[in-house]
Amino acid sequence: MSQTVSIAVCPGSFDPITNGHLDIIRRASKLFEQVIVLVIINVDKTPTFTDNERVEMAQKAVAGLPNVTVDCFNGLLVDYVRKAGATAIIKGLRMVTDFEYEFQMALVNKKLLPYAETVFLTANNEHQYLSSSVVRQVARFGGDVSGFLPKEIYGQVIARLCPERQGANGLQ
């Protein structure tokens, strides 16, 4: 009997990766044998952090999760999913406002690659309000985002968005 490894892809802009993302990834890593965090290079968006920075920060954040890897891709998500041998796409759902957009993407992806299932994990209560754009905004104006970000990347995010705050909270 042939054995297949269950592989899930968790796509996003990760600009930057937040504690909300990390919570979803950690929970997905318990459901699937391998999880690939896929940093999407979206030509329609101009990210704050470069592709390399977003990949590097995601790698630092998931370093403690042995069955999680990070990759970067420019193209249709389903093409990556097919090539990676994955059968699931992981998405985190926060407010109900996420749902309409995510539902549409799930339906499009299902149409393009019918065997791949989109699996929605609901964000924990403390992450319902959290997004990369919230982190960027709060950080730029000097607000404390140490509770929003994996500690491994806090210094890097602050150095870019609010250099005058560097060294606060004892982190570099």
Ligand code: PNS
């Ligand atoms: O973190 P984001 O920006 O909300 O993630 C959106 C993302 C990157 C998952 C989505 O835009 C995506 O899958 N882009 C890849 C292009 C694609 O496959 N589009 C068709 C799905 S509608």
